[in-house]
Amino acid sequence: MKKLLFVGLSVLMVFCLSVVYAEMTLTNAGGESITFTDEELGTIITSGEKPFEGVTITITVNQGGPKGGISGPLYEWRDVWEKLTGAKLNIVEIPYAEHYPKVMTDLLTGTGQYDGFMIGSDWMGELVTGEYIVPIDQYMKDPRFPKWDPESLPPSIRTLYTWGDTWYGPLNDSDGQVLYYRKDILNNPDYRAKFKEKYGYEYNVPPKTWNELYDISEFFNGWDWNNDGEPDSGIVMHLKVGAQGMYHYASLSAPFCIMPGEEVDKYHNVYWFDPEDMKPLINSEGHVKALEFQLKLAKTGPDAQVAWSLGEAWDYFLRGKAIFTFSWGDVGSLVQDEARSKIKGKMGASILPGSLEVYDRSQGKFVTFETPNVWGNTTGGSWHGVISALSKNPEAVYHLLAFHATNKISLWNVQRGWTGVDPGAKFHFLPPYGTASLDDYVANGFNPEDAQEYLKAYYDNFFAPNIAPYLRIPGGNEYWVALDRHLSEAYTGQASAKEALDRVARDWEDITNRYGREEQLKVYQESIGYKAK
């Protein structure tokens, strides 16, 4: 009898365990499989009920195609998601420059053609304050939906996905610019000796300040240091107008013009506007000095870069033609693609350098720091999905976005450069900072040293003590465009740094006045965590 009871209990235990730890293996369009637990997938999938049968949802995304950045993963997992939920997913690709106007037109006119959007985080101010997108907190607690881990996001990235304490989008991309450099070349003893002879000091690898980086970039510019028979460059940037060129300036300028402090006040931790009256700070002495520096730095790169967008600048670095670039996480993972890159295993990465001289607006002069003023950044779109308030199927949209935010799909995306999804969550990072496995990265084509440098750089960036403020107020896109076009005037010699930034300030004043200074000020203060005393 006891034996029978034991067998019975054992069978029951095995059954219970199999229920609790049931697994499901899903295969994407590329034929790669991931095994999920039932808990990760949520009960809508595991029950097999298909409550979204007959529902079609339409999602907009930057144009990129089935293997393009941000758009690619939607295609990769579309078939399997459709099969599991019964819903149909319609992917609408829109060129980057047209995406925001198209989305806003749909929302503002109440057309409701789209159920969700893969947005840039700088659109959030407009979308949230206009109540054009819906919060997702209620869905996040609901076991019916796929489970993802909001606690894994650093505060710097979490801020971009939320407004106040309210969540608006599940995890997808984490954008920030870090420094990429040619570790093999910078550590070459002959080159180091020649540099010391010319500049009178030994450089750090990676450089600690922008001025040090400039010296190195100048030293390596214009001669054949990689022995390919052609002269090479010190740095490469993408500076084309209308192609995200202004983001370089935003990341580079932060240490020249943001005074760190305990809290956000009139003079500390602010970059864009004076938080008391919305006056633009973009033409402050610190900003002007930063742009003058960038113009000088650009001369140590290829002339054509003022007309280059992301792909062209990245390819130049991947082909081993430049010592430095500073850009998004895509570069680190694209370096691993040997069909495109000649520098796999030769890449170094770090948080962006700092500046020893910082403009202190409270004193009206530059002050000198003993250690570099370093700022992490979340520059870029951190492209992620949100649900349109006009959607008739918000649950289906959330289900799709949450499915893509599950740890396993998110990590899969991060480990492939073409997805455009960059690391930011703790489970993307290696121990002791995160929970990902180096073997896993290596199995997915990463050089182990590259992976360690790359992930450490992003960890340092997103978890830095100082994170440059992010602009996400109504009209955000218009402010960015004004900055972009006038910076391009400076890059192409049509205006000096001061003239260009004065024009930006003038345009920003116009935009603020049109949107309403008081309303803008209120949203701006909220968005940067400024509290009036």
Add this chain to the structure above:
Amino acid sequence: MGLKSGRIKYPFILPSMIWVLAFTIFPLIYSFGLSFFRVRLGRPATFVGLNNFARIFSDYKLGNSLRVTLMYVAVTVSIQLALGILIALLFHQEMKGKSIFRALLILPIFCTPVAVGYLGLTIFYEEGGPLNSILMSLFGWKIPWLSSPFWAWVAVLLLDIWQWTPFCFLVILAGLQSLPEEIYDAAYIDSSSEWEIFRKITFPMVQPVVVIVLLLRLIESFKIFDVIYSLTGGGPGTATEVYSLYTYRTGLKFFDFGYASALGYVLLAMVMVVVNLFFRRVRQVYE
């Protein structure tokens, strides 16, 4: 019978009337109304009278767009017209394979301007693009086609001239071919030189056609948008930001519809002034 045949025309005219009313007249009237309001979708419109028009005079960015547009119109239209006349005169002669060359020459007209812009991106690509590769192999130097404000402007001009010169050529050639032979026979009997014949007979007779071509190209050039949008996006900086591109950005990127409508009306007024001046001059010549 007469009455019936008179009535039968209405069903045929109706679709085009609806089309014109819906897509030309209504937007024209609607946007005129908009130009007196501060309009941002999602917020109530506010009547601002002539403020949007007044704002045009204080908009420093507009000055650049106007300058770029006027230079663009002046250069492209004059070159297209000059080349069009020259090629038409060439094709007015007897030559072998004329029909093949003519067919090849008019192909660019059928290209979509946006596609021409993207084609330009490839042709003018600075690092290893076909044009710079040829220049490098022949002369050892290359041109910063898209990174220099001047050369970006030249690149845009070249594309537009390439696309629209065939139109000028085709229409002017048709004009030349309709000229009566007898006058030329008489002129040759008087043993006039080729240049004299062109100056005193051919050009004056073909001039009405040339004026029409000029007017059509002027109107179209003022509205230039597609090629620049796809090739340079108005850059580098604002070097190729023409008036239409600026208006497009104001209205459809920043949703400042009232001001964009005012900008549209100012462009309409400018084109109408130019067209009227030309027509007045044409009338003076021919009356």
